Amino acid sequence: MTALTAATRLSLSLIAGGAVANIYYNQPLLGLLAQVFGHDASVLVPTATLAGYGLGILGLVPLGDALPRRSLIVGQLLLLAAVLVLAAASASLWVLVLASFLIGVLSTAAQQAVPFAAELAPDATRGRMVGQVMTGLLLGILLARTLSGFVGAWAGWRAVFYGAAGLAVALAGLARLGLPGTAPSTRIRYGALLRSLLDLVREQPVLRRAALAQALLFAAFNAFWTTLALLVEAPPFGLDPAGAGLFGLIGAAGALCAPVAGRFADTRSPRPVLVGGGALTLAAFAVFGLLGGHSLVALAVGVLLIDIGINTALIANQTRVYALAPGARGRINTVFFTAIFAGGALGASAGTRAFAAGGWPALCAVGGAFAAAGLLVPLLEPRDRPRS
Structure with a gap:
């Protein structure tokens, strides 16, 4: 079995972060996009991107169990670069929405990288290794907004997408040169591969609970982040x-807690982390x-809390689900992240609509309701035993 070397972990971290960043570049740009395409852009663009990401996880990530992951990653990144150019050149809202949807679909190269790390890591350190790769993915999610905000302010929103296209090509080269070639874990045909997702959902109660809890928390997360730019620019x-x-x-800063959460989940029960x-x-x-609603300091404190909370829960849930069926990690990842990004799309839509209808208090009520529901899931589930 190919070892998960430090160089491979770094490559997977960069690919995961660089790929997933594409679904968040639009969030600081929503005000600019609304000026060009109208208010509907602030709802349709982020929602289409997250919905595309969820569909891409459902349709593409299972292929990681049946095809070489390195080839899938390279192919998705090259196609992603082409779609990003389409987004940058969009002259109408509907072209931009279509491009945003396809960006979401193809950015799931990030979700090939994470189970790749779980596949290569030894059982005893899987949580920590996945946590390290997830640190790259989570930093990509968070720093994408900073990078996009600066580039958008100084060079316009189109420059963000053109720059992202160039980065996608560079990441494809890194994947080709920096990742090991591996054999597929199954020879199941694509149709049967998709049908087996239902078997996993039916047979794995831990997977169902983990997916539900993380989907609710991610709905809260996206309700906040898709409206933050609209709040602070007014x-x-x-x-x-x-x-x-x-x-x-x-x-x-919250992403840096991922390896710590993974280490805790490796050695003890993940429930306290959740x-x-x-x-x-x-x-x-x-x-x-x-x-x-009136304090930048309070917003900063809340941002730190929400990102630490989401990230620690995510790593603990991933550690649990990747241990369930070693030969089906791509499909487990599909079930888990399809639910998460369906929740994210719901949160993005609910958050922007709540903000439009009732302002910041309505947004906080909606986000808080999602977060409370996500907290109830681990509180109500059966207790697991600490690992010795």
Whole structure:
């Protein structure tokens, strides 16, 4: 079996972060996009991107069990570069929405990288190894907003997508040269591969609970992040897209807890991590609701809380589900992240609509409700035994 070397971990981390970043580049740009394409752009573009990501996980990620992962990653990244150019050149809202949907579909190269790490890692350190690769993915999610905000403010929103296309080509080269070639874990045909997803859902209660909990937390996460730019660019804050993107730097600190959460889940029960992550996410919305509408400091504190909460819960849930069926990690990842990004699309849509209808208090109520529901799932599930 090919070892998960430090160089391979670094390559997988960069690919995961660079690929997933594409579904978040649009969030600090929503104000600019609304100026060009109308208010509907602020709802349709992020929702289409996240929905595409969820569909891509469902349709493409299972192929990682039946085809060489390296080839899949390279192919998806090259196609992603072409679609990003289409987004950059969009002259109408509907072309941009279509391009955004396809960006979401193809950005699931990130979700080939994470089970690749789980496949190569030894059982005893799988949580920590996955946590390290997930640190790259989570930093990509958070720093994408900062990078996009600065580039959008100084060079316009089209430059963000053109630059992302160039980065996708570079990542394809890294994947080709930096990742090992591996044999597929199964020879199941594509149709049977997809049908087996239902078997996993039916037979694995831990997978069902983990997917539900993380989907609810991610709905809360996206409800906040898809409306943050709209809040801080309006009075009393009056920030530009670069200022909105700076909040990604604060949230990036939360990504650094991923290996710690993975190490804890390797050696002890993941349940305290799950409960703690949900509680921190709920606490973030309490801070947002009480003070965030008029205090940048409160917003910064809430951003730190929500990102630490989401990230620790995610790593603990991944450690649990990747241990369930070693030969089906791509399909387990498909079930898990399809649910998560369906929740994300729901949260993005609900958040922007709540903000439009009732302002920041309505957004905080919606996000807090999602977070509270996500916390209830691990609180109500049967207790697992600590590992010796």
